[in-house]
Amino acid sequence: MRLPPLPDDQWDEQVDAALAGMLPAARRNLEGAGNALGTLVRHPALARSFLGFNIHLLFRSTLPPRLRELAILRVSRRRGCDYEWIHHLKLGADAGLSEAEMRAAGEGEATGPLERAVLRAVDELDDDSNLSDHTWAELGEHLDERQRMDLVFTIGAYCLLAMAFNTFGVEPEHER
Numbered sequence: 001m002r003l004p005p006l007p008d009d010q011w012d013e014q015v016d017a018a019l020a021g022m023l024p025a026a027r028r029n030l031e032g033a034g035n036a037l038g039t040l041v042r043h044p045a046l047a048r049s050f051l052g053f054n055i056h057l058l059f060r061s062t063l064p065p066r067l068r069e070l071a072i073l074r075v076s077r078r079r080g081c082d083y084e085w086i087h088h089l090k091l092g093a094d095a096g097l098s099e100a101e102m103r104a105a106g107e108g109e110a111t112g113p114l115e116r117a118v119l120r121a122v123d124e125l126d127d128d129s130n131l132s133d134h135t136w137a138e139l140g141e142h143l144d145e146r147q148r149m150d151l152v153f154t155i156g157a158y159c160l161l162a163m164a165f166n167t168f169g170v171e172p173e174h175e176r
Helices: 013-019 030-040 044-060 065-078 082-094 099-106 113-128 133-140 145-168
Strands: none
Touching: 013 030, 013 044, 030 044, 030 082, 030 145, 044 145, 065 082, 065 099, 065 113, 065 145, 082 099, 082 145, 113 133, 113 145, 133 145
16 A cells, blocks of 8 residues: 555645535544555645545536446456556445446446447447547436546546546455
8 A cells, every 4th residue: 555545644625625515524534434545645735626526527517327326337447557447336226226237347248229329438438538420429428528528537536536446445344
């Protein structure tokens, strides 16, 4: 672990402010926040800025939660990010995904045309930082412009988070 979570005795007003939009006051501590947020708040200004964006992706996005979680699970497998994978298995289940659907998403497999297009979008964006005209058009058969924008930003944000978590050595909570 290159950057361990910030110890509880170092949490101050800046850390509290960084997490205020994401967590209720009772969870603004290392145990309540978990390893990922506990690590990000080592840089409160950065955490506050990034988490504001991430709050949109998780709670205000026009993208249906089921599709968001399929995309994030695919990102986490492609990027080898165990923290993201484990965390989003629960969120995927909460969004109505079955265990089989989540495992398949990790492998880039899905049954429906929209789900296949979403997973292909992850692969294309991760490989080329761009979507093919075919994938953009196929997504457009099911998603409006804002939903497609939210999808692109969700994929990009979770690629970035996977990169950060892997680099910092963020461990799933059960390994604490």
